[in-house]
Amino acid sequence: MAHEVRTPPLQPAAVAAGPAAAKTGFMDRVDAALEGLWHLLTSMRVAMVLMILLAALCVIGSLVIQMTAEQSSNDALRADFLSMVRPRFGGWTNVMDTLGLFNIFNSVVFITLVTALMISITACSIHRVPGAWRTATKPRVDVGPGFFEHAPQRESIVVHASSAEALDRVQGVLKKRHYRTLIADDGTVHLYADRFRFMAFASLAGHVALLLILVGAIIGGRVGYRNQYFPVAEGTTVPTGTEAGLQLQLIDFTDSYYSTTGAPKDYTSQVVLLKDGQQVAAQTIRVNEPMTYNGATYYQRSFGPAVAVTVKDASGNVVFGEGVPLDRAAPDGSDRAAGVVQLPSGEMLAVTGTDGTTDTVIQPGQVQVALYGSSASAATDAKIFDQGKPQALGAYTVTFDREAKYTVLSISRDPGQYLVWLGALMLFAGFTLVFLLPQRRVWARISSRGAGSVLSVASLGRRDAALGTDFDDLITDIRTALQAPAQA
Amino acid sequence: MEKLSWYFVIASILWTGIAIVLYLAYALSGLRAARMRTAGMETTTTAMGIVSGPRTAAIGSYATIVGWLAVFTLFFALVFRAIATGHGPFQNMYEFSLAFALGVLVTYMYFEHKYHQRVLALIAMPVALAMMLYAWTIPSTIEPLVPALQNNLLLTVHVAVAIIAYGSFAIAFGAALLYTIQPEGGRWGLPKPQVLDEIGYRAVVVGYPFLTLTIILGAVWANTAWGTYWSWDPKETASLVTWLIYGAYLHARVVRGWRGQRAAWLLIIGFAAVLFTYFGNLFFGGLHSYSGLSNNQ
Numbered sequence: 001m002a003h004e005v006r007t008p009p010l011q012p013a014a015v016a017a018g019p020a021a022a023k024t025g026f027m028d029r030v031d032a033a034l035e036g037l038w039h040l041l042t043s044m045r046v047a048m049v050l051m052i053l054l055a056a057l058c059v060i061g062s063l064v065i066q067m068t069a070e071q072s073s074n075d076a077l078r079a080d081f082l083s084m085v086r087p088r089f090g091g092w093t094n095v096m097d098t099l100g101l102f103n104i105f106n107s108v109v110f111i112t113l114v115t116a117l118m119i120s121i122t123a124c125s126i127h128r129v130p131g132a133w134r135t136a137t138k139p140r141v142d143v144g145p146g147f148f149e150h151a152p153q154r155e156s157i158v159v160h161a162s163s164a165e166a167l168d169r170v171q172g173v174l175k176k177r178h179y180r181t182l183i184a185d186d187g188t189v190h191l192y193a194d195r196f197r198f199m200a201f202a203s204l205a206g207h208v209a210l211l212l213i214l215v216g217a218i219i220g221g222r223v224g225y226r227n228q229y230f231p232v233a234e235g236t237t238v239p240t241g242t243e244a245g246l247q248l249q250l251i252d253f254t255d256s257y258y259s260t261t262g263a264p265k266d267y268t269s270q271v272v273l274l275k276d277g278q279q280v281a282a283q284t285i286r287v288n289e290p291m292t293y294n295g296a297t298y299y300q301r302s303f304g305p306a307v308a309v310t311v312k313d314a315s316g317n318v319v320f321g322e323g324v325p326l327d328r329a330a331p332d333g334s335d336r337a338a339g340v341v342q343l344p345s346g347e348m349l350a351v352t353g354t355d356g357t358t359d360t361v362i363q364p365g366q367v368q369v370a371l372y373g374s375s376a377s378a379a380t381d382a383k384i385f386d387q388g389k390p391q392a393l394g395a396y397t398v399t400f401d402r403e404a405k406y407t408v409l410s411i412s413r414d415p416g417q418y419l420v421w422l423g424a425l426m427l428f429a430g431f432t433l434v435f436l437l438p439q440r441r442v443w444a445r446i447s448s449r450g451a452g453s454v455l456s457v458a459s460l461g462r463r464d465a466a467l468g469t470d471f472d473d474l475i476t477d478i479r480t481a482l483q484a485p486a487q488a
Numbered sequence: 489m490e491k492l493s494w495y496f497v498i499a500s501i502l503w504t505g506i507a508i509v510l511y512l513a514y515a516l517s518g519l520r521a522a523r524m525r526t527a528g529m530e531t532t533t534t535a536m537g538i539v540s541g542p543r544t545a546a547i548g549s550y551a552t553i554v555g556w557l558a559v560f561t562l563f564f565a566l567v568f569r570a571i572a573t574g575h576g577p578f579q580n581m582y583e584f585s586l587a588f589a590l591g592v593l594v595t596y597m598y599f600e601h602k603y604h605q606r607v608l609a610l611i612a613m614p615v616a617l618a619m620m621l622y623a624w625t626i627p628s629t630i631e632p633l634v635p636a637l638q639n640n641l642l643l644t645v646h647v648a649v650a651i652i653a654y655g656s657f658a659i660a661f662g663a664a665l666l667y668t669i670q671p672e673g674g675r676w677g678l679p680k681p682q683v684l685d686e687i688g689y690r691a692v693v694v695g696y697p698f699l700t701l702t703i704i705l706g707a708v709w710a711n712t713a714w715g716t717y718w719s720w721d722p723k724e725t726a727s728l729v730t731w732l733i734y735g736a737y738l739h740a741r742v743v744r745g746w747r748g749q750r751a752a753w754l755l756i757i758g759f760a761a762v763l764f765t766y767f768g769n770l771f772f773g774g775l776h777s778y779s780g781l782s783n784n785q
Binding site for chain 2: 052055063105217258263266286410412417431435
């Protein structure tokens with residue numbers, strides 16, 4: 001709230017609350033401590049220092065590689081991460097990890113600073129609302145003669161006209177400049193004029209917006225749903241996990257490339273959403289065109305190869321007939337990609353794809369399928385399959401139907417994001433308004449002197465405002481108006 | 489169109505170079521006039537307290553004309569480039585850098601028009617020139633957009649808003665630099681410290697809402713393309729650093745003991761943060777590369 005508090009307040013009440021030289025009882029000391037705390041919380045200096053400290057932490061966070069949420073919560077992944085960065089940081093790795101430098105945005109220091117800043121913003125906002133409201137609705141019209149001698153911006157003009165005439169002209173100038181004017185007359189004329197009197201609330205909105213954004217982010221983290229890895233093979237229907245009975249079917253995935261550079265051109269997943277078997281949504285999801293259904297949004301994330309297989313049991317019933325994403329490392333430890341099929345019996349099939357033209361074991365156009373018992377760690381049977389040629393595998397008959405693709409979507413439901421976007425809007429609108437249309441306040445005092453009168457005008461702008469300011473323009477206009485010949 | 493755009497870039501580099509020479513001549517002429525006045529010779533003093541000699545005003549207005557020529561040639565260079573590529577200047581560092589230079593030039597000319605402090609050109613114009621020369625050294629080949637960047641309207645607005653913010657911060661940086669190098673009381677024919685302080689503030693007042701909007705639009709894009717509006721990506725984090733520093737500056741200006749010198753230092757650090765954010769693409773070890781969508785992100 002930088003702009004409306006450039007100068008000490010007019011009301012001396014806040015300043016006068018110094019330590020009274022009375023006996024200091026316990027409650028007095030509590031009072032003093034609370035008052036000191038409140039002073040600290042509403043201090044702009046404190047807010048500013050917090051911002052600078054946060055900025056310093058963020059600099060570290062942008063230079064030092066950060067763990068993902070999974071890596072920080074899972075010990076094994078965390079160890080993997082540390083051994084990955086160890087070559088770069090050497091002996092400092094453990095020190096940096098202990099200091100939380102790899103996970104700075106979840107560190108105690110960072111969270112404490114953010115919390116302190118938010119408390120500071122809350123306290124500041126609460127602190128300033130009553131004053132801002134009073135200023136907007138019931139401003140002080142008579143500010144006393146001393147103000148006109150000490151105000152940062154002030155001007156005194158001797159007028160060869162009655163005070164009523166002078167008031168009329170000054171008011172005319174202010175009205176033309178869209179100022180609101182309030183007048184009190186106790187022999188001396190007191191005039192108060194302001195513009196954009198509710199702008200303090202735009203600034204307030206900009207600050208409260210930060211709280212909204214943070215609350216929105218916390219809500220998103222607490223009650224939101226996020227699945228960063230949702231693989232679906234072509235022709236396959238998979239439960240989305242977002243709500244009961246909702247399934248997603250991938251009709252087709254296409255990755256296309258520019259013929260000139262070979263750079264990726266487009267990734268498209270043509271999908272259908274089924275609720276209890278009924279189609280409720282259908283869309284071609286692209287990188288910048290996610291699909292939203294019932295509060296959850298589906299994003300294109302990545303893709304890979306899949307194979308379509310059909311598995312029949314001994315009596316000829318189809319127990320599996322879908323695509324299998326080859327999205328994990330092969331069980332044989334090679335570079336090949338593999339996928340897993342869970343059979344109703346509890347047994348598993350591992351489907352391993354080819355490693356390319358140099359692969360002599362599983363050649364292009366072939367897959368290897370291995371059958372695992374429900375608990376056994378070694379395969380009970382394994383065979384190489386050519387496309388379209390069924391073979392027996394254990395008690396089953398397996399057919400490699402065709403090669404296909406799988407898409408990886410990410411699914412998120414984030415009810416907090418609406419607060420975040422509202423906050424973002426308020427943040428931008430608030431700061432834009434308050435900088436574009438800053439609140440302006442002017443006081444004037446007209447006292448009669450002989451046949452004429454003396455006009456004093458003062459404002460709370462900065463004393464050292466060396467550029468042409470609104471106040472200077474206003475004074476020029478007022479002088480011009482006062483010099484104009486009186487209308488008979 | 490691509491060739492035409494390139495010729496306009498060269499023209500703009502030349503105009504900016506000439507403008508810098510003229511602005512320098514203007515400043516030296518003003519300095520000479522100040523000495524002449526000390527020696528009791530006839531000079532004029534304008535409303536802003538600038539001392540001018542017989543030829544100073546003429547050199548100044550030539551400098552301004554050439555400055556505008558630099559703005560228009562660079563603007564059309566970017567327009568022709570956009571016609572050639574079919575999208576705004578957001579595909580590679582070459583395009584960003586030209587846009588950055590345009591942002592600095594445009595905001596400088598706007599501030600000159602408003603506050604008549606031509607000395608600021610001696611800092612703003614070299615920043616713009618450096619950006620254009622940097623663009624010259626890096627590949628300018630037009631490559632088709634990868635899927636993540638296929639959001640022409642949003643990203644064009646994002647860049648347009650960003651360069652206004654960055655341009656304003658370059659002006660604030662210029663004012664703060666002159667403020668800090670200036671000895672007590674002001675000398676060398678530079679504007680008064682109060683004037684520099686005020687220009688720095690007004691530049692931030694223009695730049696801050698634009699920076700806020702830049703970050704918000706970036707979050708909107710991230711949410712559309714990646715499904716998260718904020719992921720502490722290095723580029724995002726660095727832009728937050730910039731936002732926090734200028735936020736601190738806006739508060740510093742009304743806190744006793746932080747006005748003047750310390751506030752000016754915040755502006756200098758703030759512009760360092762702008763450059764850090766801008767060149768961050770080159771050295772951040774983040775998960776996303778902003779040039780495109782890698783397969784496993």
